[in-house]
Structures are given as structure tokens and as C-alpha cells.
Amino acid sequence: MEKELLNKMIEDTDNAANEGKQFEGETERQYYYMNLCKAHVYNEERRLGRKLTACINTFGCQMNFHDSEKLLGILREIGYVETDSEKADLVVYNTCTVRENANLKIYGRLGYLSNLKKKNPNMKIALCGCMMQEKEVVEKIKKSYRFVDIIFGTHNIFKFAEILYNSYGKNKMITDVWEGTTQIVENLPSIRKYKFKSGVNIMYGCNNFCSYCIVPYVRGRERSREPEDIIKEIENLVADGVVEIMLLGQNVNSYGKGLKNEISFAELLRRVEKIEGLKRIRFMTSHPKDLSDELIDVMAESEKICNQMHLPVQSGSSRLLKIMNRHYTKEDYLTIVKKLKEKIPDISITTDIIVGFPGETEEDFEETIDVVKQVEYDSAFTFIYSKRTGTPAATMEGQVPEEVIKERFGRLLKVINEISAKNTDKYTGQTVEVLVEEENNHDESLVTGRLTNNILVHFKGDKSLIGSIVKVHLDESKGFYYMGTMVEQ
Ligand code: SAH
Ligand code: SF4
Numbered sequence: 001m002e003k004e005l006l007n008k009m010i011e012d013t014d015n016a017a018n019e020g021k022q023f024e025g026e027t028e029r030q031y032y033y034m035n036l037c038k039a040h041v042y043n044e045e046r047r048l049g050r051k052l053t054a055c056i057n058t059f060g061c062q063m064n065f066h067d068s069e070k071l072l073g074i075l076r077e078i079g080y081v082e083t084d085s086e087k088a089d090l091v092v093y094n095t096c097t098v099r100e101n102a103n104l105k106i107y108g109r110l111g112y113l114s115n116l117k118k119k120n121p122n123m124k125i126a127l128c129g130c131m132m133q134e135k136e137v138v139e140k141i142k143k144s145y146r147f148v149d150i151i152f153g154t155h156n157i158f159k160f161a162e163i164l165y166n167s168y169g170k171n172k173m174i175t176d177v178w179e180g181t182t183q184i185v186e187n188l189p190s191i192r193k194y195k196f197k198s199g200v201n202i203m204y205g206c207n208n209f210c211s212y213c214i215v216p217y218v219r220g221r222e223r224s225r226e227p228e229d230i231i232k233e234i235e236n237l238v239a240d241g242v243v244e245i246m247l248l249g250q251n252v253n254s255y256g257k258g259l260k261n262e263i264s265f266a267e268l269l270r271r272v273e274k275i276e277g278l279k280r281i282r283f284m285t286s287h288p289k290d291l292s293d294e295l296i297d298v299m300a301e302s303e304k305i306c307n308q309m310h311l312p313v314q315s316g317s318s319r320l321l322k323i324m325n326r327h328y329t330k331e332d333y334l335t336i337v338k339k340l341k342e343k344i345p346d347i348s349i350t351t352d353i354i355v356g357f358p359g360e361t362e363e364d365f366e367e368t369i370d371v372v373k374q375v376e377y378d379s380a381f382t383f384i385y386s387k388r389t390g391t392p393a394a395t396m397e398g399q400v401p402e403e404v405i406k407e408r409f410g411r412l413l414k415v416i417n418e419i420s421a422k423n424t425d426k427y428t429g430q431t432v433e434v435l436v437e438e439e440n441n442h443d444e445s446l447v448t449g450r451l452t453n454n455i456l457v458h459f460k461g462d463k464s465l466i467g468s469i470v471k472v473h474l475d476e477s478k479g480f481y482y483m484g485t486m487v488e489q
């Protein structure tokens with residue numbers, strides 16, 4: 001682009017803004033700001049004689065990783081070149097605050113960023129994500145981390161280009177955090193990490209208020225996307241080479257509530273199943289309280305929904321589950337698992353467990369071990385309870401001493417590991433369909449793929465196979481993964 005042309009573009013768009021230009025919708029408005037940023041980046045490139053670089057560092061769950069793909073989409077549109085190094089012109093931290101250590105990690109890394117910024121005065125530092133929705137965090141950053149340029153939250157990430165544009169040429173911290181929103185902005189750019197698979201948001205926020213959890217406070221109330229928008233997005237992804245999608249929500253089982261035309265999650269899955277060219281469907285997370293028989297039936301009938309269910313139990317003690325505000329008992333949970341296993345015999349079940357919730361007794365903990373043994377999870381994410389200020393559990397009596405938690409945690413891990421190693425072994429000798437995902441990190445002659453139940457297998461193959469589904473004989477179980485041989489392409 002010629003410089004004069006660019007300057008004219010900036011002038012025109014600035015005038016339009018001053019004249020109160022009317023946009024058709026938020027998407028158009030944001031594309032307008034992306035164009036303004038583009039012109040700025042272009043001028044900077046001319047001035048510095050090099051491209052501008054951006055690094056996004058993501059913490060937390062799949063939602064955040066998917067949000068970062070949207071941030072990256074915006075940045076590429078603007079003209080930044082992505083880099084893994086934090087020695088970049090723009091560094092974005094997309095933060096998580098679900099447990100305290102996630103939160104502390106950010107403060108630790110900010111010190112390092114401030115040193116980098118001293119060496120590159122052009123550098124901009126942006127913080128976003130769940131941690132920024134906490135007032136105390138923003139106050140602390142304003143007070144002690146003055147070098148941060150931009151703070152925004154989870155509700156207005158679609159506004160990234162606008163906020164970034166407003167920060168160009170200024171040395172002042174810009175803070176734009178919303179308390180909540182009912183808005184869902186569609187059709188902004190997004191860059192996928194993998195060509196052949198993608199996350200797809202079906203809903204945002206959470207209404208469950210589990211008593212230990214901060215997510216409903218930082219992600220706001222539950223909002224479902226229109227099924228037509230979801231289907232359209234997936235069709236576009238498939239046309240662009242995607243064969244596997246992961247439908248994302250904090251509680252996908254309550255999808256569709258509050259829409260003008262209410263629709264169940266199972267019905268959405270039926271519609272997604274019909275999309276031609278799509279091969280695999282995954283989803284997370286399922287809350288046991290809302291898991292319907294209809295969903296189990298749809299899974300059992302489906303050709304495309306993977307035989308995998310992530311079903312966080314949190315605790316095996318009905319007494320604690322009540323205090324956790326989970327709305328199911330140990331027996332309810334085990335009944336669902338029984339139904340799942342009956343209707344989908346080779347289903348892989350995984351879970352999340354919290355150890356050391358306030359008031360957890362040895363008996364409560366043994367109930368958890370009992371559930372683990374009965375369900376025989378393929379894998380389980382285990383977390384030490386972390387006190388989150390503002391949640392009901394933070395002020396509950398009976399916080400469990402650290403040594404007790406550590407001892408229980410170790411015991412639980414041992415049981416989980418024994419069971420998952422035994423589980424993995426059960427498919428040895430079978431030939432299964434595998435989606436080839438990447439070259440093996442350690443051995444270039446190998447590629448790594450995933451079974452429908454999410455287990456990994458390494459086998460001899462060329463990287464040209466990446467993104468295709470092939471048949472692999474599972475030769476040997478290595479505990480958490482297999483070594484195999486490809487039998488058919
Ligand atoms: N929406 C999902 C979970 C999102 S958070 C669900 O309801 O299942 C992911 C996991 O973090 C939770 O399942 C829980 O096990 C864990 N977690 C949440 N808050 C926590 C806390 N305060 N301390 C420890 N672990 C926590
Ligand atoms: Fe947190 Fe519970 Fe909502 Fe999951 S369902 S995000 S654990 S409040």
C-alpha cells in the first residue's frame with residue numbers, strides 16, 4: 001500500500017468516526033478498527049524497517065485457548081507476525097484465575113516482561129482473560145505494574161482491535177473491563193492452531209455457581225449461540241479442511257436454554273452430525289446434573305461423536321457434593337456412568353477431582369477413591385482445592401491442612417494411574433481408526449495420532465498423513481499411549 005493512500009485511509013476513517021459513522025453491527029465496527037490498526041502497523045514497519053511481531057501466551061482451559069485463536073486472527077488481519085518469543089512488539093497474556101497458582105504465575109512473569117520492555121520501548125503489553133475480571137487484580141496491576149499498556153476482560157475480547165488502536169502512540173494504561181454482557185459477536189477472524197481440528201464455542205458463561213468456583217464470576221451468565229450460527233461456522237471450517245471439532249461450553253448439557261427457539265444439546269448434536277465432510281465430534285464440559293438420556297442415545301447412535309465423555313465428578317461424597325452445590329449425589333453420578341457404559345460399551349470416561357475441599361474428612365475422601373475405582377476412569381485431572389476470594393467456599397469452616405491434602409492427593413494419583421494404565425492396555429491387538437495429528441517430537445520417522453477415545457498412538461508414517469484418518473494396529477500399550485503400525489490409509 002502506498003503511504004499516501006494509507007494516510008488518506010486513516011484520515012477518512014478518523015473523519016468517519018468523528019462524524020459518528022453508523023456501523024451495521026459490531027463486526028463491521030471491529031473490521032473498521034482492524035483497518036485503522038493495519039495502517040498504523042504498516043507505517044511502523046516503514047519506520048523501523050522490519051515487520052512487527054506479536055506473541056500470545058495463553059493460560060487456563062480450552063475456552064481460553066480458543067479465545068486466543070480469535071485474538072491471533074485479529075492480529076494477523078492487522079499485519080502482526082506471530083512469534084513464540086516474548087521479545088516481541090506486542091505481548092498478550094490471556095490469563096486464568098481458576099486456582100491461585102494460575103494467578104500467581106502471571107505476576108511472576110510480568111516482572112520478566114518489564115525487563116523486556118525496557119529494551120524495546122515500542123513494546124506493548126496487553127493482559128486479558130479471566131483474571132482481569134477481578135477488580136482487585138486490576139487495581140494491583142494499576143498500582144504495581146504501571147508498564148502494562150492494555151487491560152481488557154472476557155466479555156469484550158471482540159473489541160481487541162479497537163482497544164489496541166486506542167493505545168497506539170499513547171503511554172497511558174488503557175483499561176476496558178465489562179462486568180457482563182448479553183452480546184455475542186459473530187464472524188470475526190480466527191486462526192486455528194491445527195488445520196484439521198478446531199474448537200467451536202456453543203455457549204459462553206456459567207450459571208451453576210459451584211461453591212468453590214470463580215468461573216461464573218469472571219465469565220458471566222450462560223449465553224447460547226444460535227444453532228444456525230454454530231452450524232454455519234462448522235460448515236465453513238469443514239470447507240477449510242477441518243475434520244474434527246470440539247464443541248465448547250462450561251456446561252454443554254444445558255445448551256439452548258434461553259434461546260428464542262429452545263433446543264437441547266442432543267438436538268444440536270443431531271444437526272451437527274449431518275454436516276457432510278465432518279468426521280469427528282467431541283465436546284466439553286458435561287455437567288452430570290444436566291446429562292440427559294437423550295444425549296446418551298444420540299451418542300450411541302452417532303457415527304461421528306467420539307466415544308469419550310469428560311464428566312467431572314469433583315468428589316465422591318454426596319455430603320460434600322451438596323456443599324459444593326453440584327446438584328447430584330454419588331449414586332446419581334454412578335447411575336449415569338452405568339447407562340453410558342451400557343449403551344456405549346467402549347466409551348472412555350475422564351473426570352476432574354478436587355482434593356481438600358473445606359470440611360473434607362477421611363470418609364469423604366474414601367468415597368472419592370471408591371468412585372474412581374468403580375468408574376475406572378481412563379484419566380483424571382486432580383486439583384488441590386484452591387481458595388478463591390468471593391466464592392462461598394472461601395469462607396467455609398474446616399479448611400483442610402496442607403499435609404493432609406498432600407497425602408490424600410498422592411494416594412488418589414496412585415489409584416488413578418494404576419487404573420488408567422490397565423485401561424489403556426485393553427485395546428492392545430485391535431485395529432482402530434486414528435486421526436493423525438503431528439510429527440512425533442522425539443523421532444521424525446514416527447507420527448502421532450488420536451483414537452476416538454482420545455488416547456494417543458505413535459506409529460511409523462510420513463507427515464503428509466497429518467489431518468487424515470487412517471487404520472492403525474495397536475501393537476503395544478505403554479501405559480498412557482500405544483505404539484502401533486499403520487495398516488490402511
Ligand atoms: N465447567 C467445568 C469445569 C471448569 S473449571 C465443570 O463444571 O466441570 C475446571 C476444573 O477446575 C473443575 O472441574 C474443577 O475440578 C477445578 N476447579 C475449579 N475451581 C477450583 C478451585 N477453587 N480449586 C481447585 N480446583 C478447582
Ligand atoms: Fe465452575 Fe461449576 Fe460452572 Fe464448572 S459448572 S465452571 S465448576 S461453577
Ligand code: F3S
Nearest residue numbers: 060061096097098130
Ligand atoms: Fe481459567 Fe477462565 Fe478457563 S478461570 S479455567 S481460563 S474459564
